Amino acid sequence: MFRAVVIGTSYGGLDALKAIIPHLSKDFPLAVFVVLHIGDNKNDSFIRHLKKQSKVKIKEAEEKEEIKPGTVYFAPPNYHILIENDSTIALSADPKIHHSRPSIDVLFESAAWHFKNQLIGILLTGLNKDGALGIKEIQKYAGITIVEDPETAIATIMPASAIEIMKPDYILPLDQISKKIIELSELY
DSSP states (O other): OOOEEEEEEOTTHHHHHHTTGGGSOTTOOSEEEEEEOOTTOOSHHHHHHHHHHOSSEEEEOOTTOBOOTTEEEEOOTTOEEEEOTTSBEEEEOOOOBTTBSSOHHHHHHHHHHHHGGGEEEEEOOOSSOTTHHHHHHHHHTTOEEEEEOTTTOSSOHHHHHHHHHOOOSEEEOHHHHHHHHHHHHTOO
16 A cells, blocks of 8 residues: 655656646545755746646645645745654755755655555656655665656656666656556555
8 A cells, every 4th residue: 555656857847847746636545745846936926827827736745744545735936855763844944965856865754664565656858867865765665666758858867866776666658647646655
């Protein structure tokens, strides 16, 4: 039984997320955490836009917030997002990793340690190597790993970096990822 999904993306990620999140139903049973590299820009306008297209609850993560299924939590700009042992969210202003804060690796690693084999990790389009070590950590803890096929990614560096250092459970074109998430979420 899965409890959570983590998604990491960078350049091209706005379009990639619009191809995935609107397909999740109102009663989607898992919590979803997203790191989107958007620099110092705010998530507000993108979250508002995504809410109009989606049935699932979408919000920016808050410090010490209790994790709830059926909610998509976006990492706030300039904060790493971590999953705590008490199933709450922690935000950190620690130094950038791979020139990024929030860092995909930070989220993926903390989620792997917390959810172990009850986690689905997804790495999408992007221009740096952030997320490759984190998705490998998810696999180490027996979570399911999905990497966007570099052939369909707007920016290939991020997914290709993961494929270089590990063998993901699934390498899928963007248009098949939401279907796979839904399929896996139904495996109770």
